[in-house]
Amino acid sequence: MSYNPTSRSSGPAKKAKRVSDVNALGGVAQQPAPYNPIPAPNLSANYDNNPTVQSPNNYYTPNTSPSNYMQSPQAPNYNPQYASSPYDPNQPQINPNQIGFNMFQQPIMQDMALQYGQKLADQGKELVNKELEKYVSVTKLKYYFAVDNKYVMNKLRLLFFPFAQKDWSLKFDQETAVQPRYDLNSPDLYIPTMGYITYIVLAGFILGLQDRFSPEQLGIQASSALAYNIFELIIYTITLYVTNIQTTLRTLDLVAFSGYKYASIVAILCATILFSTTGYWIALIYCGSTLAFFLLRTLKAKVLSEPVSSAAQAPNYDPYSQQPQSFDHTLGRKRKLYFLFMFAILQFFLPFMLTKHLK
Structure with a gap:
């Protein structure tokens, strides 16, 4: 016999009461499932054999879990070693400034x-x-700097002791002048340039010994020496033009020969430092004499010789030309001798003007 709690053995049946308190039933009331318009996938379908059945991967089911709203999606190729968090000292830090440095x-x-x-x-x-090239030929300028150590030493010896030299002729290679390193009598611009710079340094040193040095003095010495050299070149050019002297000298030759006086000036200043005023005058007289003798003998082959193609016409001589040259030693010889002596006398006057304030 089964027991029915709603049934009673006696009396009429009573109406059942409605319970409004859910907790009184001893459990939580289940809420109805939210409406989802996307149909659930049929897990029992055979996706491999029936191609008309859509795969459940084609459906997108939103995740309504509250915990997922606080999480950011993570890339599938995420590598934690490139994470740079200032709060985690264990992770390697990357300096953006080193990216370009490492690239180079x-x-x-x-x-x-x-x-x-x-x-x-x-x-x-x-x-x-x-x-x-618009102003100075680089090829010709390189010719005057084609020197070596042996040439420089022999040239300085020739400048200060020219009396023992016997051969003053110029050497030619296929009718063109050879480079200075192969011919001791050829002019160069290396010694004049180095002598000019050394003169400025020694002048500043002597002014320092005399308590007259200032940074502006170096500029004054350099500009005054350059002005004297330009003045000297103007005198030579005007003299050759006025007297109509035809020579084999070119502008760079005049610059080279007029720049040799700086080697003598350096020797004069060294004698002044060692022997004061007495050494200055002795060195000035000796160096002026040797420089004048050197220029007279060296310029003789260039000034007293004149390129001519015939007795009636004398074209300009080009030492870089490949054409053969002929020379005539009779035209304007007296005027050429005057020019040589003027060149030699200036080698006494200009060194004195550049060093008289330093003695």
Whole structure:
């Protein structure tokens, strides 16, 4: 016999009461499931054999879990070693400033930078040579700096002891003058340039010993020496033009021969430092005499000789020309001798003007 709690053995049946308190039933009331317009996938379908059945991966079911709203999606290829968090000292830190520096340490980038720099240097050199060619021939200028150590030592010996020299002729290679390194009697611009710079340094040193040095004095010494040299070149050029003297001298030859006086000036200043005023006068007289003798003997082959193609016409001589040259020693000899003596006398006057304030 089964027991029915709603049934009673006696009396009429009573109406059941409605319970409004859910907790009184001893459990939580289940809420109805939210409406989802997307149909649930049929897990029992055979996706491999029936291609008309759509795969459940094609459906998108939103995740309504509250915990997922606070989480950011993570990339599938995420690598935690590149994370740079200032709050985690265990993770490796990446300095953004080192990214470009590390890039230039690559051999490919270094080779590209080297090639680009070389290209810029070549373009700059070509531009300088192109602009310089408008005023001075670079090829001819290189000729005057084609020297070596042996030539410089022998040339200085010849400047200060020219009396023992016997051969003052110029050497030619296929009717063209050879470079100074192969001919001791050829003019050069290396010794005049170095003598000019050394003169400025020694002048500043002597002024310092006399408590008269100032930075402006170096500029004054350099500008005054350059002005005297330009004045000397103007005198030579005007004299050759007025007297109509035809010589084999060129402008760079005049610059070279007039610049040899700076080697004598350096010797004079060294004697002044060692022996004071007495050494200055002795060195001035000796160096002036040796320089005058050297220029007379060296310029004789260039001034007293004149290139001519015939007895009636005397074209200008070009030492760089490949054409054979002929010489005539009879035209204007007296005027040429006057020019040589004027050149030699100025080698006493100009060194004195450049050193008299330093004795």
